[in-house]
């Protein structure tokens with residue numbers, strides 16, 4: 001069985017169904033009710049819980065109706081989640097990781113590896129493929145600390161972000177490091193995938209540490225590239241984030 005069903009919603013959001021048993025699933029960030037219920041039905045699943053990464057409507061719009069229709073439980077970052085808390089569904093263990101930055105209530109969900117699935121991270125608007133969310137409700141240094149928590153997860157963890165901003169993120173990275181051959185190649189690959197109508201998810205923590213310009217704010221080469229060789233990691237991160245906001 002395929003443990004993750006990717007459901008594109010709205011313009012560029014991703015909702016996800018995670019199957020922790022043959023017929024049981026959890027949904028992450030359901031911004032739509034009908035699309036989610038169609039997939040639930042199609043795969044003959046019972047929806048037992050909703051995980052919400054943060055309070056923005058493009059991640060939460062379907063929560064109320066889905067709960068009403070399925071009577072599933074709802075777990076979100078703005079509930080009083082402890083710093084790290086483990087939830088259990090069948091044999092599956094899910095760690096909640098508080099990641100304030102984009103919003104004060106942002107949380108990510110780390111599914112521990114099991115017989116059924118690899119380790120995986122539902123990263124909401126905290127970590128994108130090659131990018132990260134805008135720090136809206138917290139300052140950039142808080143966001144940087146949160147991103148470090150995600151970078152510390154096992155290298156082979158699959159990353160499932162809340163939006164598809166992959167192409168523009170690689171384009172932005174090349175404004176900082178125009179000669180980076182790895183990123184040039186990844187941009188080419190992602191454009192090809194998009195032309196073929198394929199989805200751009202997922203990535204891995206290892207790939208993000210290597211190619212996500214924001215996770216590399218602690219890298220001397222990046223500091224040098226933006227003329228901040230002696231600045232702190234958080235200052236470099238804040239500068240990169242500022243430039244990305246201008247870029248788009």
Ligand SMILES: [Zn+2]
Pocket residue numbers: 054056102125
């Ligand atoms: Zn958001």
